[in-house]
Amino acid sequence: METLKVRIWRGDAAGGAFSAYEVPARENQTVLDVVSEIQREQEPALAYRFACRVGMCGSCAMEVNGRARWTCRTHVKRVAKPGEALTLRPLPHLPVIRDLATDMAPFFDKWARAKGSFQPKDAPDGAVPEDFAVVPPGSKPRREADAGIECIGCGVCYASCDVVGWNPDYLGPAALNRAWTLVNDVRDGARRARLDAVSGDAGCHSCHSTQSCTERCPKGLDPSSAIAGLKRSLFWDALLGRRG
Template sequence: MTEPKTKDSHLSVNVWRGGNEGELVNYQVPARENQTVLDVITEIQRFQQPDLAYRFACRVGVCGSCAMTVNGLPRWTCRTHIKKVVDNGQLTVEPLRNLPRIKDLVCDLEPFIDTWKKAGAPFSGSRTRYDPPANIKPDSPLRQAADAGLQCINCAVCYSACDVVHWNRDYVGPAALNRAWTLVNDVRHAKRQETFEKAFSENGCQSCHSHGNCTRHCPIQLNPSESITGLKKMVFKGLPKEDKK
């Protein structure tokens, strides 16, 4: 690793270079009043290391593509202000944990996406375009349970934070199970029982140890841990019935 040369007006940023084999390389980046981790990485790529590979798209916390490991913790870099994470002028940025590394800060997300199918996604509709839309009351308990798990941006931060995924790569992980939770509570989903069976399979929610790292690190404050607990309870109570009210 290159020796850091800290200057007062600069951040000393260690960035992972390489794939699964590689090293941390130090860059000096001007410290600014307002900058995010993604800003810092972009500045390195634009002005110092043109071949630095990293992912981003929206830059406003919607697309979920810029997640990285920042000072040891998984974060969405576009919404992470430097002041929140910088440690004595030092910053270490690595790719997400638990995923194969392709180059520099870019991971192969295919294993993460595959887990969603293993846990019972995608949505399977039971109506055609000629049928009237389902009449779902937003305040019904079932809908609210499903709503609580929606809005996931697929950033893989929870998957990276999960220690169970770290020691058992067959475990589908929190994001996939959170998605399964939204589907088993969605009365429009035609394969609710099938989704539940998959989510409850051996490498599904049974493997969760309830560490809660997923919930702790989710950048949009979802609670996958609660979704997984809900799935575990369903093995006793069965699938929730369609709302009558």
Template sequence: SQTILDVVTWIQREQDPQLAYRFSCRVGMCGSCAMMVNGIPRWTCRTHVQKVVQDNQLTIEPLRNLPVIKDLVCDMSEFFAKWKAAGGQFIPRKTRQDPVEPLLPDSPKRAAANAAVECINCAICYAACDVVTWNPGYLGPAALNRAWSLLNDERDSGQQARLEAIASDAGCHNCHSHANCTTYCPNELNPSASIAGLKRLAARAVFTGNL
């Protein structure tokens, strides 16, 4: 039942006290312990050694596609800058003085937003994305997944700017639909479907003169 995070912690405590790594909750909630394990991005607190060990060996590395600060610690600044560039902030149409706007759980837009909203920005999908490796300017699956959830949120007022961001040179049309982001998402989200939805929205906006 020993996890990869247990192994890293043991190494830091018993063999190399200078080893730098991140963790917080240890129960698969925060995503801060994400690392590459045998070439695959994983939450190390939920990855059991016996399920991933190969020939009695493990290779543990920092997340791919992000600058390394030290050892297993990556600089997440670029990741969150892209999240912001994709219009990841919710911009309300109403103020707190206005009546609360009802949300219809069975509306198609609400269902689309709900399908993407559980992302915790652990960067697993970003590390798994080959397009980010080839094109470092690409916004990446997490940022685009967030944009999709907000473009389907009828309470948000930032739709046009967000649409322009996801249709930009760094946006959704860079995606090659390899679906690594979906394959490795620990929360079982489907960023590939979100990006496909963004491509449809962008195409529709072009044909209707909104882009």
């Protein structure tokens, strides 16, 4: 049986190095299959993360041959030609806990900084609304909000963003995409605070529009367009003197 060579980064926040492994090359083998086989059969101490295995949770994301991907939905044949090795690293731009497992806290902290939680317009101070707000499905704000709502917070766009690498304070594509969905949600009452949160040096204006986030989003979302939408909203609000 043919074998597949695999290089996996092993270490922690203090540093590490690559370790080499070999597994049988199988038909329809995913990268997550490979990592799981190595952990079960060769290296029980290997740390990595996964849950659903069907592209619903995003927790299995890591860098595969230089590109951030979901490993459960990535077949080996798509990323390595026959005879080529797999090189696996933890997601860039995030602290390493151990081996392929990263600390996602900075990623989600930036969601909070971007005011990524829904604030009901008709129920201030955390109160529960009396009834569901009716939003016409065909309205432009509804379509704008729906365009980015499917983000599951896997961190692939964040790990692929050059600006995050240059500026660790940058909010990143996922947090800004979330802010854009809420800016377009007519039920939300925190529009002004949210736009203020994404307007600083670490916000949407720092985006260089290289579109790596859009290119690599496993859900097919377009954070680049969301960030451009935030820039437009801030421009028109400043031009028209809107504060609400």
